[in-house]
Amino acid sequence: MVKITKSRKGGPARSSGPTADKPQHLLRVWEAVAQRVRQADRIVLFTDFDGTLTPIRRMPGAVCLSAAVRELLAKMARNGITVGVVSGRRVRDVRARVGLSGIWYIGVHGYEIYYPDNRTELFAHADHRRQIQLATRQLIQLRKVPGLSLDDKEATVAVHYRRASSQNRHLAWTTIQSVLAKYPNLHLLSGKKVWELLPDSRTSKWTAIQFVLRSERSRYRGHSLVFYLGDDTTDERVFEKMRGITVAVGKHQRTAARFFLYSPAEVRRFLQKLGDFATAKSLGRSATGGNGEGRLSRMKVTLDSARMK
Numbered sequence: 001m002v003k004i005t006k007s008r009k010g011g012p013a014r015s016s017g018p019t020a021d022k023p024q025h026l027l028r029v030w031e032a033v034a035q036r037v038r039q040a041d042r043i044v045l046f047t048d049f050d051g052t053l054t055p056i057r058r059m060p061g062a063v064c065l066s067a068a069v070r071e072l073l074a075k076m077a078r079n080g081i082t083v084g085v086v087s088g089r090r091v092r093d094v095r096a097r098v099g100l101s102g103i104w105y106i107g108v109h110g111y112e113i114y115y116p117d118n119r120t121e122l123f124a125h126a127d128h129r130r131q132i133q134l135a136t137r138q139l140i141q142l143r144k145v146p147g148l149s150l151d152d153k154e155a156t157v158a159v160h161y162r163r164a165s166s167q168n169r170h171l172a173w174t175t176i177q178s179v180l181a182k183y184p185n186l187h188l189l190s191g192k193k194v195w196e197l198l199p200d201s202r203t204s205k206w207t208a209i210q211f212v213l214r215s216e217r218s219r220y221r222g223h224s225l226v227f228y229l230g231d232d233t234t235d236e237r238v239f240e241k242m243r244g245i246t247v248a249v250g251k252h253q254r255t256a257a258r259f260f261l262y263s264p265a266e267v268r269r270f271l272q273k274l275g276d277f278a279t280a281k282s283l284g285r286s287a288t289g290g291n292g293e294g295r296l297s298r299m300k301v302t303l304d305s306a307r308m309k
């Protein structure tokens with residue numbers, strides 16, 4: 001279990017707790033969800049990457065997306081679903097692993113946004129980046145410690161400890177605490193086997209998603225049904241705030257999500273079902289002449305094989 005923290009001591013900072021109602025298994029109640037999909041004018045799908053689209057690996061650099069899931073995402077985007085991949089990784093990293101152009105990417109927990117038309121935006125002021133640089137210098141000694149790795153993401157800096165001994169984990173933790181004591185404006189984010197220092201607590205996956213939704217709504221009218229899938233505490237903030245279909249992956253307790261799936265393998269089954277609906281909706285519009293919206297709203301998506309690892 002992981003926590004977003006506002007306090008330097010790691011105390012929970014969630015604005016509200018998990019939902020009183022237990023989440024439902026998404027595939028078991030699919031018919032009810034499908035009804036909402038049918039009624040929507042537009043579908044928006046945001047999904048986390050590690051632990052959601054792909055299983056967690058011991059080495060973060062070894063994670064790659066299966067060709068089948070890549071094709072499912074591409075097919076949905078081509079058929080009018082707005083697709084966004086959301087990650088703690090840098091955009092250039094997650095883009096390389098997903099291997100698609102023409103969709104949204106949100107990186108570094110919301111600090112980076114990559115538009116479908118290839119523009120990039122970094123939501124960190126120069127003084128924030130400067131603070132992270134100073135913190136990184138203090139953490140640099142951890143690079144040589146077995147089992148630890150340092151990830152400088154410009155807007156944030158992360159220490160991964162999945163392969164570290166308990167002694168070396170303790171060393172990482174005490175070093176981070178000394179950095180936080182020196183730079184009290186920084187905020188600590190604890191994820192799955194990773195501690196990350198952020199320049200502030202205002203930017204998050206949720207603020208980035210709101211940004212994308214505002215951009216989408218300025219272009220498309222009608223009722224949008226928004227999906228969000230994720231597996232970590234950074235995703236919990238989105239689950240708490242977002243209306244729509246929120247899906248926790250790999251857990252069905254202590255989550256604010258309304259639905260859950262057991263694994264990335266089940267996520268793939270869900271994507272297949274949603275993709276089939278998108279295809280049917282898209283073809284339906286074409287067959288009936290529709291209002292042209294289906295054709296207008298399609299994203300130009302390409303497989304970007306040169307970027308894939």
Ligand SMILES: [Mg+2]
Pocket residue numbers: 048049050051052230231232
């Ligand atoms: Mg994740």
